[in-house]
Amino acid sequence: MSGRRAGAVRDVLALVLLPVPLMVAALPGAFAGGGTRRWFGGRGESVRADAQAAKDAAAAAFYELDTAQRDLRISIETITAVDDSPAARRAQEGFASLGRRIDEVSQAYISAVDAHDLDRDDLEAAVASRARTELTKAKDELLRVKGDLERFGQGLGPLLEKAETQLARLAPAVERARQALLSASTALDSARGSGLRADDLAARLAALAPELTKLNQGAGRHGVAETLQRADHVLREAEAVRSEAEQLPERAAEIDRRLVSLRTRAQALTTRAGAVDPVLSELRRRFAAACWQDLQHVPEQAVVTVRQAEEKLKEAGKAREEQRWADATALLATVRALLNSTDEAVSAAGDRLQRLNAVAKDPQQEIERTRFAIRDAQRLAMAGRSTPDPRHARPLDDSVARLDRAVAGLQSGRHPDYWRFLTETETVRQTVARVVAQIRGERGAGA
Structure with missing residues (x-):
């Protein structure tokens, strides 16, 4: 008035x-x-x-x-x-x-x-x-x-209740943000005390200083809603810095362990790659070219990828020394991927020889395994029906014909393509498995 x-x-x-x-x-x-x-x-x-x-x-x-x-x-x-x-x-x-x-x-x-x-x-x-x-x-x-x-x-009841609720949140939210900043600073000091620089974390924490200043200036200057949002932001960021600072010593130790482990694995793969040539020699001597041609570059490729892995390991070691944790972690992931691909290639030669030996000695076991899968799927397709659904019967009939052709292929020529036979039977079993999954899915949906 x-x-x-x-x-x-x-x-x-x-x-x-x-x-x-x-x-x-x-x-x-x-x-x-x-x-x-x-x-x-x-x-x-x-x-x-x-x-x-x-x-x-x-x-x-x-x-x-x-x-x-x-x-x-x-x-x-x-x-x-x-x-x-x-x-x-x-x-x-x-x-x-x-x-x-x-x-x-x-x-x-x-x-x-x-x-x-x-x-x-x-x-x-x-x-x-x-x-x-x-x-x-x-x-x-x-x-x-x-x-x-x-x-x-x-x-005004609902509006006032909402506003009072937010005002009631204000002081606790600001205090939580301040405490989170204090905890983050303490954790950072502890990490540095153990010999870790944690420069990136220190920079992230320093970036929150202007936000703390605005929090201290209060809602009267910046508004309640903005202050609440700022307090939540500071809380999240400070807690993230605290968590990473607390985990930093263990992260450094884990990187050290992985460096040692991957160096050891690279050395072991170099030794294993050297054993691929005798395997390839036996494959060339006993089986048709189609059974081993895709493997003949494995030894050379293994040498190349292991060398690449060792170079990345050196880079990762340097990143570790410079405490560039993210770079070190990314480089170690690259090393692991290179060694995994090399391991698979080196293992493939030995596995190929083992499987070819088995099928050359007794192809009937592979044939019966595949026929059993087809017959089992046919019984499922006929269960409760007088005639099978064409959507199920057609791929199963095609699988029977494909298996027969694969078996016939073993009987033609002096050096059967056992690898083609194995890939054909594997493909037949995959087709049959898809039909079985389809039948069960349809019947489950109709139940």
Whole structure:
């Protein structure tokens, strides 16, 4: 409310709250001997008393409205400090509109008070009656607006609850962020104390310093929502730095272990690669070219990939010395992939010879294994049916024909292509497995 209205409130309240004896003493001519009002007594005195009662009631209504407006302003400020949603903006606009109505009825009340001096000795009954009417009207308007204000305040319940919840989160969120930063700094100091530089972690922690400054400046400057978001961001980043700093010694030790392990594995693969030539020699001597041609470059390729792995190991060792942990980890992953591919290639030669020896000695075992898979799938396809589903029968019939062709291929020529025979039977079993999975899937879905 305006300064003029506030002054009027104080004047009115001072008058309302004046002790009765003093108030009576303050009325000129209140006692006989000082001159009497010419209209005291009878109806005139009753009208003056009614007017004064109306003035007191209007003053009380004015005070109650002012108090309600102050309380609601606090609620609106709480909401707008946290919430910038359309609903919050509408609430702010609604409060401003009510404020304009409050200014209007307050001005009407103050004007009514200023227009009538109820303490005048020569106050006429008609004037007192008019004052009572105007003051009663002002009181009614004040109470009406106060009712609207209260109803408006009740409608703010959800917005206010949400805002108060966020405000309640504010202090704990900021404190958690500060504690997380402290823990991260402590963990970083501990890692450095063990001889690890952790420069990248230190840089990440230093980057949070401006954020901490803004947190310390508070929500009054940066807003509640922004401060909460900043606190959450600082908390996440600081906890990540703390976690990595705590794990850094173990990470360094793990990289050291992997360096040793992969060096040992590379040496072992070099030895194993040297044993591939005798295997290839036997394959060339005993089996058709188609059985080993794809393996003849394994020894040379193994030498190349092992050399590449050893070079990457040197780079990883240097990265470890320079404490470039991410680089060291990535290089070790590359080394592992190179050694895995070499291991598979070197193992493939020995596995090929073993499988070819087995099928050359007894191809019937491979044939029966494949026929059993086909017959099992055929029984499943016919289960509960008089005729098989063409979608299942066709690939199974094709598998039978393909197996027959593979068997016939073993009987043609002096040096059968046993490897082609093995790849054909493997392909047949894969086809059969897909049909079985399809049948079971369809029946499971229909169950």
